[in-house]
Amino acid sequence: MPWIPLPPADLPSLPNHLQLSQTFPDLLLYQDPYSHRLYAMHNRNPLNLAEALMDGVVVHLGEHPVLAIADAHFALATGDCLELPAMALPVVPTRRWQQQMEIYLPSH
Template sequence: MATKDCAGWMSVCAIDDIVPDTGVCALVDGEQVAVFHMASGELYAIDNVDPSTGAAVLSRGLVGDLGGHVVVASPIHKQHFDLCTGECLESPALAVHAWQVRREGDTVQVRRGDA
């Protein structure tokens, strides 16, 4: 389904492909992106590669709220990444890129850029 429009938005999956409060991985312009769909309807997207290990696992982490931040916990070392900014709450030097994400009808789209 990966198609890109002229504004740079890439369609990555149908909204129903993401179980609420979980993430999936999408390949966008050769980069792995972790896309999260919250039960409340919000969508978030960050790089999928855990910067402390190089493993592509963030889409498989547990999501939740930590001190008012919507986060995913890396499955390996349990660092918490803010889904809005990509910042690692335990070690800001380990931040990942936050992608722009939106829903167009039943399709989830992402693009690189400032979140």
């Protein structure tokens, strides 16, 4: 069963706020205040392999939310780095299913 429900404690309490998952501590969650879409990504900066994504800031480039870390911007929907196409942030698919937010983790 790769789709796993997120408990309410894992959902970001404030829109536009990065939050570590309590259930999956290596995941960082973000809910976009405009679309209300939930994004999930692994909390590891691909540029230096540090667990420092919480230090990033989410900004919008047009309609697209991106995570700004140091001199790099990562698209939350795809994980692609806008400055360095060879780098990508590992993202985790999310969905709303029967009034529940779920993440896709095939290894579980």
